[in-house]
Amino acid sequence: MATADLLVIIEMVLYRTGPYLFPQTFLDITHVCRINFALIYAATDCSVWFTVFFSFDRFVSICCPNLKAKYCTEKTAALVLSTTCITFCLKAIPMYFKFEPGEIISNVPWFCHEKPAYYTDPGWVAFKWFDIVLTPLLPYSLILMLNALTVRYILVASRVRKGLRGQSKRKNSSDREMKSRRKSMILLFTISGSFILLWLLYVVNFLYSTITGISPQYSNGSLYIFAEVGVMLMVLNCCTNAFIYGVTQSKFREQFKILMKYPVTSIMQLINKQNNGQ
Template sequence: MVSMSIADLMICVFNVTVDSIFWKYFPDSFLKYTNVCRFSAFIQASSVQLSVWSTVSFTFDRFVIICCQKLKLKYCTQRTATVVVIIVSVLSILINIPVYFRYEPYYIIGDIAWGCQAVTGYDSYLGWRAYKWIAHLSVPLLPFPLLVLLNCITVSHIFVANRARRALKSRSNGESSSDPEMKNRRTSIILLFTIVGSFIVLWSPVVILHICFDITQSTLFPGPKSLYLAIRITLLLMYSSSCTNTCIYALTQRRFRQEIMNIVKYPFTLIVK
């Protein structure tokens, strides 16, 4: 959850603040240097990748906790969580290293490279086309079925356990009564459906856009302003998806809320001491 929060914060800083605000409204800033522009593009792609796969990893963790009782004792440990976070972070960086070399200077003034544009042959070279499909598979085409599969199995397991628990309680009590465990499971089902539903809804326009552009081999947007507006709205939905899962998980976890309160109180505690 901490890894997911950090990745979402990186998206808010680099993808939203730097790319969508500073890049457009401060045309003469250091962000226009080619090396800075390349690094910013690399960080943006890595942040999105880390956010999505942290969500998948956390969903798999919940799947193990609920459905795999034997594996739960070995997998759901702090050491395993650390290893998973490191692996996801390293893979997110390695997969997006080519993004840094995707751009070349737009123009050179006084031996200083300015601006970023796609390297020559980016859309025709076989290596770059293969990398584009690998990037599209890693985010978000592959996480889609994984999230749906894990959540469906988890929900079906909860339904089966609920039926068995309801049957046992009816035999022992002879009447229906309020069951806190059943309420917790019902909340978990709603949570799982909300997470996978929001991810699919918010990422679907991006997937459709990538598929259409790859099929038509379109790289520019010479159409009306409505097309450009649709593209910007699509990116807005994608960036919003990086925040919804963290907010949903955080608001439903009592320990997470307590840790946030401890972070807020910590500076004042130091002052008092």
């Protein structure tokens, strides 16, 4: 999830700041910026669906102990992640053909402008609906359903454990298992809640532009600003997840520390080997 989020951020930085910091570079060539847009779409889809699979993983881990041993494995995780990446990379291919050159300079196409047919052609309209249903409307539904089932299971299990441990009378006694589940609930609600809220304007803008047939790119200032804010919040969702992991997940913090220390430890090991060789 963090890797997909990071890819979205890098691609958006290249797209948004590249023309201002490095005007008229190879990034502005039509074929290059088409690839950049396709990668943004693919990385965004992966980020969203990794959130869905994260919710499903938490659901299985907490609510399905019999399935947990089979599903919650590194092999399954690798299969799910690789399949998701390949699927959404293939899905992003049509986005390459969404744009046309803005200018032709010395027989070289420059810049990427959306084709007018993208908002009127039946094929593109059908693809847009398929795209918005797949990301994020379907993830909305799945995340809400999985979180509701997970929370329901935790609440029921909490009542049972309190009854068995006699905590209804002894409220000060602690239960590590319930504390762990409570942390899982907070993490689920934080990630899924931020996802739903930060994608909301993007979905509203899509529905409005599709129903009215007005493209934000060619509309008045307020609608264009609304669309740009929706995109900004959508990208912000990818920025928040890594911070959420860092705050809530001790294992994530440990792995991040190892990653940051790895270059230093590698250099020190190399120096020690050279000294021992001499």
